[in-house]
Amino acid sequence: MNFDFSEEQYLLRDQARKFLDDRSTPAVVRAVLEDDEKPYDAELWQEMAELGWIGAIVPEEYGGAGMTGEDLCVIAEELGRSLAPTPFSSSVYMATEALLLAGSDAQKGDHLPAMAAGERIGCFAVSEGVGVANADSIKMRASDGAVDGTKIPVADGDIADFAVVLARAGSDLSLYLVDLTGEGVSRKSVETVDPSRSHAEITFEKAAAEPLGAAGEGWEITQAVFDRAAILMAFEQVGGAQACLDMATEYAKNRFAFGRPIGSFQAIKHKLANIYIDVELARANAYYGAWALAADAPDLSTAAAAARVAASEAYNHAARENIQTHGGMGFTWEFDCHLYYRRAKLLSLALGGERRWKDRLISQLETRNFTGEE
Amino acid sequence: MDFNDTPEEAEFRAEARAWLAANAEPKAPGKVYKYRRGEPELIPAAREWERKKFEGGFSGIALPKEYGGRGGTRLQQIIFAEEETNYLIPPPIFSISHGMAVPTMLTYATEEQKQRFVPATLRGDEIWCQLFSEPAGGSDLAGLRTRSVREGDEWVINGQKIWTSGAHYADMAILVTRSDPDAPKHKGLTYFFLDMKSPGIEIRPIKQVSGFSNFNEVFMTDLRIPDSQRLGDVGQGWQVAITTLMNERVSSGVRPAPDFEDIFQLTKDLELEDGPAIADTAVREKLADWYIKAQGVKLIRARLVTALSRGERPGPENSISKLVSSFRRQEIAHFGMDLMDMAGGMMDPDKMPSRALYQQALLDAPGGRIAAGSDEILRNIISERVLGLPPDIRVDKELPFNQLPTGSE
Numbered sequence: 001m002n003f004d005f006s007e008e009q010y011l012l013r014d015q016a017r018k019f020l021d022d023r024s025t026p027a028v029v030r031a032v033l034e035d036d037e038k039p040y041d042a043e044l045w046q047e048m049a050e051l052g053w054i055g056a057i058v059p060e061e062y063g064g065a066g067m068t069g070e071d072l073c074v075i076a077e078e079l080g081r082s083l084a085p086t087p088f089s090s091s092v093y094m095a096t097e098a099l100l101l102a103g104s105d106a107q108k109g110d111h112l113p114a115m116a117a118g119e120r121i122g123c124f125a126v127s128e129g130v131g132v133a134n135a136d137s138i139k140m141r142a143s144d145g146a147v148d149g150t151k152i153p154v155a156d157g158d159i160a161d162f163a164v165v166l167a168r169a170g171s172d173l174s175l176y177l178v179d180l181t182g183e184g185v186s187r188k189s190v191e192t193v194d195p196s197r198s199h200a201e202i203t204f205e206k207a208a209a210e211p212l213g214a215a216g217e218g219w220e221i222t223q224a225v226f227d228r229a230a231i232l233m234a235f236e237q238v239g240g241a242q243a244c245l246d247m248a249t250e251y252a253k254n255r256f257a258f259g260r261p262i263g264s265f266q267a268i269k270h271k272l273a274n275i276y277i278d279v280e281l282a283r284a285n286a287y288y289g290a291w292a293l294a295a296d297a298p299d300l301s302t303a304a305a306a307a308r309v310a311a312s313e314a315y316n317h318a319a320r321e322n323i324q325t326h327g328g329m330g331f332t333w334e335f336d337c338h339l340y341y342r343r344a345k346l347l348s349l350a351l352g353g354e355r356r357w358k359d360r361l362i363s364q365l366e367t368r369n370f371t372g373e374e
Numbered sequence: 375m376d377f378n379d380t381p382e383e384a385e386f387r388a389e390a391r392a393w394l395a396a397n398a399e400p401k402a403p404g405k406v407y408k409y410r411r412g413e414p415e416l417i418p419a420a421r422e423w424e425r426k427k428f429e430g431g432f433s434g435i436a437l438p439k440e441y442g443g444r445g446g447t448r449l450q451q452i453i454f455a456e457e458e459t460n461y462l463i464p465p466p467i468f469s470i471s472h473g474m475a476v477p478t479m480l481t482y483a484t485e486e487q488k489q490r491f492v493p494a495t496l497r498g499d500e501i502w503c504q505l506f507s508e509p510a511g512g513s514d515l516a517g518l519r520t521r522s523v524r525e526g527d528e529w530v531i532n533g534q535k536i537w538t539s540g541a542h543y544a545d546m547a548i549l550v551t552r553s554d555p556d557a558p559k560h561k562g563l564t565y566f567f568l569d570m571k572s573p574g575i576e577i578r579p580i581k582q583v584s585g586f587s588n589f590n591e592v593f594m595t596d597l598r599i600p601d602s603q604r605l606g607d608v609g610q611g612w613q614v615a616i617t618t619l620m621n622e623r624v625s626s627g628v629r630p631a632p633d634f635e636d637i638f639q640l641t642k643d644l645e646l647e648d649g650p651a652i653a654d655t656a657v658r659e660k661l662a663d664w665y666i667k668a669q670g671v672k673l674i675r676a677r678l679v680t681a682l683s684r685g686e687r688p689g690p691e692n693s694i695s696k697l698v699s700s701f702r703r704q705e706i707a708h709f710g711m712d713l714m715d716m717a718g719g720m721m722d723p724d725k726m727p728s729r730a731l732y733q734q735a736l737l738d739a740p741g742g743r744i745a746a747g748s749d750e751i752l753r754n755i756i757s758e759r760v761l762g763l764p765p766d767i768r769v770d771k772e773l774p775f776n777q778l779p780t781g782s783e
């Protein structure tokens with residue numbers, strides 16, 4: 001039993017924290033949030049590529065850093081803490097994972113080196129509008145090497161070079177790679193509650209599409225990608241939640257009311273203790289997920305769902321009560337509380353909401369027998 | 375990171391499993407141990423179980439051999455506790471003995487006393503109780519008033535304790551008293567151990583919500599304790615009490631049911647309007663919340679194990695676990711009963727799922743949120759010791775004890 005990151009991983013974390021403290025400051029996040037013409041911080045993205053983060057889990061033969069899933073979790077936590085305004089989750093947790101899981105050698109060779117270098121951005125397009133996106137609901141059509149239909153919202157769809165698209169050919173639900181700069185693709189930005197992350201509506205009209213993975217396995221591969229992304233995103237969420245707790249604790253120590261720090265009132269102390277507990281429970285579940293991810297453990301799906309549910313709850317809770325702890329200040333545009341509040345909600349929807357993941361968690365557990373072994 | 379056992383851990387786990395399989399009945403869905411807390415048959419059965427473990431080399435796993443322990447590690451102790459949860463074993467009658475009395479004796483008693491008491495306790499021969507809380511000293515333990523006055527080589531004790539679990543069957547006790555009422559409250563305390571059969575002790579059971587009487591009032595009238603049974607210096611009782619409280623079992627093998635596994639099974643077994651309860655969305659959401667908490671607590675213990683195996687001190691893990699688990703138990707009890715609908719309130723074990731486990735837990739769970747650090751006290755501990763928030767403003771720290779304000783309750 002060793003429930004902790006290694007010394008090298010702690011070094012990686014320190015390095016990431018130092019870099020992001022310097023380069024992904026609230027001012028950098030706000031620049032993206034407040035400027036409609038700036039969908040992400042391109043310089044930060046390039047520097048992250050140079051650090052080897054974007055190609056972290058890409059094998060060395062494809063120009064990546066060949067790190068483990070656990071290493072990437074360490075980086076993800078820091079990205080979440082610093083709210084880094086980049087397409088990291090779309091390109092790394094989703095598009096890269098999809099190529100690694102289902103891509104042919106040619107597809108990997110085509111995309112991964114450029115992606116690892118930060119020169120090409122990928123995204124993953126599933127949702128087709130309000131309501132649950134699942135194997136039954138997808139309407140997007142695929143035929144004769146082309147796709148037709150609309151995906152909305154697609155995280156980073158406006159800046160990505162290509163998309164992994166879930167579409168239906170006859171009765172088969174499959175994944176396709178689509179060049180977003182090619183013919184038949186039109187896209188426009190859509191605003192979300194968190195404009196520090198960009199999103200798009202993408203309409204495909206006979207856009208050239210190349211199958212990714214076996215025909216008919218689109219939903220299974222999507223689930224596998226979502227499981228892995230859920231664990232990585234859980235680390236972002238834990239990082240963000242911890243940042244909220246740190247902010248609120250610091251403020252509570254220094255803001256005085258009724259002649260004493262507000263952090264000496266139990267209503268505030270206990271509120272912060274409750275956040276701490278939620279963050280620790282989420283962290284524990286996420287750590288287990290990191291291990292399951294790197295070890296490709298048989299209970300990966302259970303671990304992913306547990307990590308996602310715990311992290312979504314913890315981050316939303318922490319972000320909400322961080323504003324409350326700051327009083328009127330917390331409700332202003334100037335204070336940073338709302339940056340986390342926005343991101344917390346967005347992340348908890350990105351791979352499907354809490355209801356969906358709770359359902360998935362219980363479905364996974366139903367396949368196990370609780371009296372003893374799995 | 376590695377959640378698999380190391381070869382040594384795996385070897386010990388296999389040994390523990392084999393021994394448990396040969397000596398205890400495995401848990402099964404809906405099955406509970408034959409005696410509940412409060413049933414008199416439980417005490418001899420619990421003693422018998424301790425003796426078996428002692429003879430099998432699984433009592434005092436992390437304690438030195440010279441005191442009857444196994445001479446193993448705390449990690450092994452936790453592994454055994456983990457394995458024990460898969461079996462039907464007695465509720466933790468010995469948790470005060472092992473988790474509080476033994477570590478305190480090992481820290482403060484004389485060599486002769488250690489030899490006399492520690493092995494006997496590990497063998498199940500001696501059960502200890504904890505004479506700490508008083509009507510005027512619960513969360514605020516240092517508000518206690520039981521007086522100790524020195525007379526030559528003896529101390530004379532007068533006063534009243536309350537909520538003393540197991541006083542009615544305990545053989546021995548640990549006791550905190552006030553030896554100097556003129557000193558500030560934390561500075562005038564002195565700590566002892568004693569034989570519960572000593573003259574001058576009167577035990578009156580208290581009937582609790584569940585109807586059982588697991589705890590008691592204990593009156594001490596001119597009770598005499600030899601000075602040789604003092605633990606720590608005169609006036610140092612608070613420090614000794616802290617040692618006792620810090621040593622609460624790193625992990626007890628027994629989590630009071632019902633927990634996630636129980637309610638999960640119940641929702642599979644019970645039918646609602648549209649099929650099994652587990653198919654209902656509202657039910658699934660609740661189950662998911664409890665799973666991540668139960669799993670989180672389990673994993674936080676794994677982190678504790680990692681820290682211990684590196685020789686680090688335990689952090690706030692126990693406070694988190696206790697707070698989260700005792701609240702969850704109460705919620706699960708309520709929810710399980712809701713699922714049983716109009717019949718949910720019935721107590722007859724022969725008519726109810728899991729022999730009325732949920733109904734009993736409803737009436738027992740409130741105590742779990744008060745005993746051994748209430749929810750509020752634990753949140754204070756977390757916010758002050760972990761987050762570094764200011765302590766509550768206090769008016770009682772510097773004044774002499776006998777000048778402190780007291781309420782009417």
Ligand SMILES: Cc1cc2nc3c(=O)[nH]c(=O)nc-3n(C[C@H](O)[C@H](O)[C@H](O)COP(=O)(O)OP(=O)(O)OC[C@H]3O[C@@H](n4cnc5c(N)ncnc54)[C@H](O)[C@@H]3O)c2cc1C
Nearest residue numbers: 504505506507512513514537538539741744745746748750
């Ligand atoms: C089942 C059970 C078994 C027990 N067994 C033993 C035993 O074997 N030996 C023993 O010595 N004691 C035992 N106790 C006593 C237990 O330690 C006390 O009940 C506990 O410490 C609370 O003290 P109290 O009952 O005096 O409540 P109080 O301290 O009066 O608390 C009442 C309420 O006020 C809150 N409160 C108190 N102080 C604060 C504060 N500073 N901030 C915020 N809220 C506060 C509490 O959280 C609680 O909600 C047992 C109790 C129970 C329920």
